[in-house]
Amino acid sequence: MTATGNQWTSTEHALAYLSRADQLPHRMEGEAVLLDLVPQSAQRLLDLGTGDGRLLSLLRLDRPQAECVALDFSPTMLAAARDRFAGAPQVTVIDHNLDQPLPDLGLFDAIVSSFAIHHLSDARKRSLYGEIGDRLTPSGIFANLEHVAPVSDRWHRHFLTTLGYAPDYEDPSNILLDVETQLRWLRELGFQEVDCYWKWLEMALLVGFQ
Numbered sequence: 001m002t003a004t005g006n007q008w009t010s011t012e013h014a015l016a017y018l019s020r021a022d023q024l025p026h027r028m029e030g031e032a033v034l035l036d037l038v039p040q041s042a043q044r045l046l047d048l049g050t051g052d053g054r055l056l057s058l059l060r061l062d063r064p065q066a067e068c069v070a071l072d073f074s075p076t077m078l079a080a081a082r083d084r085f086a087g088a089p090q091v092t093v094i095d096h097n098l099d100q101p102l103p104d105l106g107l108f109d110a111i112v113s114s115f116a117i118h119h120l121s122d123a124r125k126r127s128l129y130g131e132i133g134d135r136l137t138p139s140g141i142f143a144n145l146e147h148v149a150p151v152s153d154r155w156h157r158h159f160l161t162t163l164g165y166a167p168d169y170e171d172p173s174n175i176l177l178d179v180e181t182q183l184r185w186l187r188e189l190g191f192q193e194v195d196c197y198w199k200w201l202e203m204a205l206l207v208g209f210q
Helices: 011-021 027-037 054-061 075-084 122-134 153-162 179-188
Strands: 044-048 067-072 091-095 108-114 136-147 192-200 203-209
Touching (some): 027 192, 122 179
Parallel strands (some): 067 091
Antiparallel strands (some): 192 203
16 A cells, blocks of 8 residues: 555554554444344455454354455564464455555355455555455455545544544544445446445444445
8 A cells, every 4th residue: 555654564554543443433343233234154265454353253153154255464463464374275365555456366146344445545445446346256245345535524524533542533544435326336336226325423333245
């Protein structure tokens, strides 16, 4: 990811995120909706920006048969994911920067992402969504649990305060985009049953089916 200010190659930044990731308010609610939407019969899963593999590990609980591929570009995150899945031959962890076109990995029944795509430029977000659609099997699902743009400065300050940050804190890695624009893009790219299936302030689950 080449956006100005992106800090995810920094070990300190990645570790700081991991130390608080499990405490994000309402995160488990969004994850629960995502887990309910992804069919338990899915045979191939792709996780974009897997981080330490948290979301993929949750998906695998009810889908132990699935072949899984996890992509990330942060050395710290890749090491954490490889440690997590060291005893799982069904999981392949790949070093890949989402700023670059997705590698040819075949088709997937589900492609998921959790708090990663908002680090990309808006133009790259849209092109990535198109690549995702090309890599889904018929009726396959794309589910993106994402950090989205706030509806106002007032609610942005409330969001930051709830997370324990100063009201004027900004992560230079964030390139936030509103829900409506992203849903429109998904529809324009041919996704079906597109909707925001869950939302709390700046956290939203954007979903489309092939």
